[in-house]
Amino acid sequence: MIESMPLEDELGDVLEKALKLRSLPEEQLAARSEVSLRKIKDAFDYRYDFTPDELIRLAKALSLNEVGLSALAGGQYPLPTVPVFSFVLRPYSLSLGTGKVNAYFVHHPGKKEGILFDTGYQPAEITNCLKKDELCPTAVFLTHADSDHIGGLPALQKAFPEMQVWGPRGEKTDKAVQEGDEISDFASGQIRVFDTCGHAERHFSYLVQGKGNHSVLIAGDLIFAGSLGGAFHCRHRLWENFDRILRVLPAQTLIAPGHGPLTSVANERKFNPFSV
Numbered sequence: 170m171i172e173s174m175p176l177e178d179e180l181g182d183v184l185e186k187a188l189k190l191r192s193l194p195e196e197q198l199a200a201r202s203e204v205s206l207r208k209i210k211d212a213f214d215y216r217y218d219f220t221p222d223e224l225i226r227l228a229k230a231l232s233l234n235e236v237g238l239s240a241l242a243g244g245q246y247p248l249p250t251v252p253v254f255s256f257v258l259r260p261y262s263l264s265l266g267t268g269k270v271n272a273y274f275v276h277h278p279g280k281k282e283g284i285l286f287d288t289g290y291q292p293a294e295i296t297n298c299l300k301k302d303e304l305c306p307t308a309v310f311l312t313h314a315d316s317d318h319i320g321g322l323p324a325l326q327k328a329f330p331e332m333q334v335w336g337p338r339g340e341k342t343d344k345a346v347q348e349g350d351e352i353s354d355f356a357s358g359q360i361r362v363f364d365t366c367g368h369a370e371r372h373f374s375y376l377v378q379g380k381g382n383h384s385v386l387i388a389g390d391l392i393f394a395g396s397l398g399g400a401f402h403c404r405h406r407l408w409e410n411f412d413r414i415l416r417v418l419p420a421q422t423l424i425a426p427g428h429g430p431l432t433s434v435a436n437e438r439k440f441n442p443f444s445v
């Protein structure tokens with residue numbers, strides 16, 4: 170079950186990402202927080218020896234959410250209960266070396282056709298999963314073109330030749346998406362497109378809106394439960410988009426990230442270390 174899978178990032182990863190986002194050298198963090206440099210370096214190697222007070226000082230020095238950072242450090246980062254929607258959201262947790270990468274299939278209850286979001290890394294894995302579940306993607310939406318998210322695309326296209334490919338321009342897509350696009354002719358309801366670049370130059374998130382308030386954001390590597398994606402393209406844009414998404418989407422929106430467990434806008438507003 171994807172809900173019970175481990176978080177993508179632990180305390181050491183979050184501290185490292187925060188240092189990069191704030192452009193702060195480790196030595197300066199040690200001086201500002203009055204936490205020894207040795208302890209900070211140990212944390213990057215996943216050895217933790219912080220007191221509760223030190224964690225609060227680290228959070229302050231890095232402008233992080235201290236409640237969330239302390240929860241993460243205690244191995245007790247909260248996760249919300251996943252609601253029942255008017256559509257079916259099927260998370261697939263797929264192989265990626267020692268880690269995992271997520272793909273999602275969305276369809277109406279009782280229908281086998283639906284929309285796939287990302288394809289995972291291994292060439293045939295998602296195709297085999299969908300065939301085993303007797304599901305048929307009429308379209309796949311790609312969040313970004315990193316190989317861990319699109320590695321399964323060629324095999325999928327072979328297995329489902331009618332399937333349309335939507336995503337960033339120039340990334341083997343049939344239809345290029347852009348900020349503000351609303352695609353409403355799919356069985357799952359309406360899909361709204363957000364340009365959420367920062368992790369990658371071309372990175373999109375998709376809000377799937379069913380009946381009533383039922384909505385889920387397929388977030389790729391923008392936001393994870395308890396963390397955010399690596400800023401491989403632009404840290405300012407990543408930060409702006411992370412902040413914008415948490416501000417503009419309704420609190421009850423479920424977040425389906427590219428790695429790690431499902432979460433919600435309300436949960437990440439309250440606890441994500443980068444949400445202040």
Ligand SMILES: [Fe+2]
Pocket residue numbers: 270315317318390427428
């Ligand atoms: Fe990824």
